[in-house]
Amino acid sequence: MKNKIKKSILVLIFFISQHNFVTSQIYHNPIKTHGNLSVSGNKIVDQNKQPVSFAGNSFFWSNTNWGAEKFYNAEVVSWLKKDWETTIVRVAIGVDENGGYLTDTTNKDRIKVVIDAAIKEGLYVIIDWHSHHAEKHQKEAIEFFKEMATLYGHLPNIIYEIYNEPIRSSWSNDIKPYAEAVIAAIRIIDPDNLIIVGSSTWSQDVDIVSKDPITSNKNIAYTLHFYAASHKEKLREKAQIALDNGIALMVTEWGTINASGDGNVDHESTDKWIEFLLKNKISHLNWSVNDKNEGASIIKPNVSEKGNWSDTDLTESGKKVKTIIKHWNKQ
Numbered sequence: 001m002k003n004k005i006k007k008s009i010l011v012l013i014f015f016i017s018q019h020n021f022v023t024s025q026i027y028h029n030p031i032k033t034h035g036n037l038s039v040s041g042n043k044i045v046d047q048n049k050q051p052v053s054f055a056g057n058s059f060f061w062s063n064t065n066w067g068a069e070k071f072y073n074a075e076v077v078s079w080l081k082k083d084w085e086t087t088i089v090r091v092a093i094g095v096d097e098n099g100g101y102l103t104d105t106t107n108k109d110r111i112k113v114v115i116d117a118a119i120k121e122g123l124y125v126i127i128d129w130h131s132h133h134a135e136k137h138q139k140e141a142i143e144f145f146k147e148m149a150t151l152y153g154h155l156p157n158i159i160y161e162i163y164n165e166p167i168r169s170s171w172s173n174d175i176k177p178y179a180e181a182v183i184a185a186i187r188i189i190d191p192d193n194l195i196i197v198g199s200s201t202w203s204q205d206v207d208i209v210s211k212d213p214i215t216s217n218k219n220i221a222y223t224l225h226f227y228a229a230s231h232k233e234k235l236r237e238k239a240q241i242a243l244d245n246g247i248a249l250m251v252t253e254w255g256t257i258n259a260s261g262d263g264n265v266d267h268e269s270t271d272k273w274i275e276f277l278l279k280n281k282i283s284h285l286n287w288s289v290n291d292k293n294e295g296a297s298i299i300k301p302n303v304s305e306k307g308n309w310s311d312t313d314l315t316e317s318g319k320k321v322k323t324i325i326k327h328w329n330k331q
């Protein structure tokens, strides 16, 4: 009898350990499990046409001498995957500000290190054209994305984000024509990978977009950005209108703090947003991987540039976001 109980316990332990093993394997190899992503109605679906969402981290502006370029390395990507169970990362190539790509092409080398690391680790990676005025540099955007599509367009990992945050540009007159031109150039090289488009008011006007969406191509989704201490129910209502009108959303950038990137963590508002994203299966990436002394940074100043962060190295925002990412897809 005793032996029987012992055996049953051992069998039970075996099954529990197998279950945990499978769970962590699934979300540590998102590319193997989910493969090519596409848009179906207002959802992102995987290679099996199942709705799917991912949680991860956005890197900070890549601009030279802005202080966050030191984190654009393979070790950080590997650490986020291993310790945070991040399944998607975003490189934010600074474009038209000081030290950006238009005047300093080393930005491109920098983001490629992270893109290559994400591919090696089996993660999704968003290539974000981090500009507030992208339609002023359409030619350069087209050249850049043609190069990215040529290098990476055959891989399931890659997602193109062609305009981070328009500010006061008009959706129908400025942003949409820009997006259609860039999308057409990408599609000649890469017929299928997801392309994400921003909207006016720092990528909050997804309701406006949903009344005049891009129909010239498939697998187009739209980014929604929020900062929890500044943006609340009103912005979720805009997001809901967009979803109801049938467009797919990805939150390629969000913060626990206010819209300036600073201030205290708003725990209550963050929790409400996460509940909304979970309910609607919307992927999200937290702003940002940086040690600058401001609320949005996930790590404190002067910690290791290569990951391996202890919980005391994390900021208040970093601790909360790590928990959110680790629990995503296990709820």
Ligand code: MG
Residues within 6 Å of the ligand: 153, 154, 155, 190, 191, 192, 193
């Ligand atoms: Mg492709």
